[in-house]
Amino acid sequence: MSATSYAQRVAHSRWRRRRGELIAAGQWMPFVAAGPVRDHVNKIRAAGMPVRALEQHFEMSAHHLDHLLWGSEGSGPGEKVRTETARMLLAYWPTLDHFPDSARIDPTGTRRRIEALQVRGFNLIAVAGKCGMPARYFQKAMCADKVTARMARAVRDVYGAWWDADPLEHGVLDWVAGRTRRAAERQGWYGPLAWDDDTIDDPTAVPQTDAVQPLAAEGEDVAARWLMGESVILGRSARREVLQHLFEWTSDTTEEIAARLEMTPEAAERAWHRQQAKAAAEGRRVWRRVYTPRIKQNDMEEAA
Known part of the structure; x- marks a missing residue:
């Protein structure tokens, strides 16, 4: 028996056992409505992703999605789709690297x-x-x-x-x-x-200027309350204030600051440069006032 066929038998055995458990619990739902899945796939297609490229991305067989989208053998688009397929497709949105060159x-x-x-x-x-x-x-x-x-x-x-x-x-x-x-x-x-790297491709995004901020904030002193650990929503100006404080007054790395603000490190670094440039234009200067050298692991081992 080949390794591939053995792995397939093991996987099928696990699937049958799981199927039996779900049936016994009254939770077996092999199919779901196809409409929402079809709508989502059509949005992906409208974004430029060909159906065949989508099938290839998920390692599906050729024309796997034809019945879902257009129907087959004279019937209209499918009314049901496998639950696993639905979950996989609904959770997906292509990144720039997923599109074929000609898309x-x-x-x-x-x-x-x-x-x-x-x-x-x-x-x-x-x-x-x-x-x-x-x-x-x-x-x-x-x-x-x-x-x-x-x-x-x-x-x-x-x-x-x-x-x-x-x-x-x-x-x-x-x-x-x-x-x-x-x-x-x-x-x-x-x-x-x-522009931030995570929004520059979004047609609805606006440039980071002093325009009216579109995000909601909760009450006053939002930035200070966020820094003290309170769960508040940061508006654009409060977010800039928090980012400047973290860069200027903490020894956190760019990666750590970006993680706290749910940004990419590149976007955080760019926002920090933007604030420095704005301060310089106003005759002010902002810089990293706190620096704590970090001991590398090999340095610790040598010291020991």
Whole structure:
């Protein structure tokens, strides 16, 4: 007996035993309504994910989802779907890396990253060259309803490398960088410090400015109460206040601060730079006032 067939028999045996336990408890529900699952899959398709790519992602057999979506053998779309399949699909939403290269997806994040790099002084030719694509392709993409996932990933990677870089150190001439910045300013575009990595792709997200905060807060002194351990909702201004306090007055690492605020480390670092830049523009200075050197494990072992 091959190892594969043995593993399949063991898995099937466990499934039958679990099935018997659920039947005995009156909890056996092998199928659920297909409507909500079909609606969710169609939203994933509308986002640019082909059905075949979705099947491949979950290692399903070819045309596994056809009956759910369109029906088969002359019948309409399926009314029931296996519970395990429903749970798996409903819990899934594709990330940028899941889309095939040729998939056509929302251009919001790509456009914002290109605009932000131009605010830094990186012109389209520089960004396109770094991505290995013609500049005219970028010009079309800035106005397109969709972009390919391949382009979106390329722009994301360049943005990750250049968001805080000096254009002059990457082959952009001084006068070109200046002209690019001025053009971006006239367009009203926002730089990298206005966007968090976890929201830049969201069409409903707004740049981090002093606009009216959309998040709810509970009462007054929300930031101070949050820092004291009270369970309150942080609005945008309170969140900025908390982040600045943690960076300025604690020895927590960027990763620890990001974890406390449920952000990515990159987003937390960018928000901290944004606050430093704003303070500098106002003639103030903020910096990390507390530093506690951390002893590494090998240092402890050597000391022992």
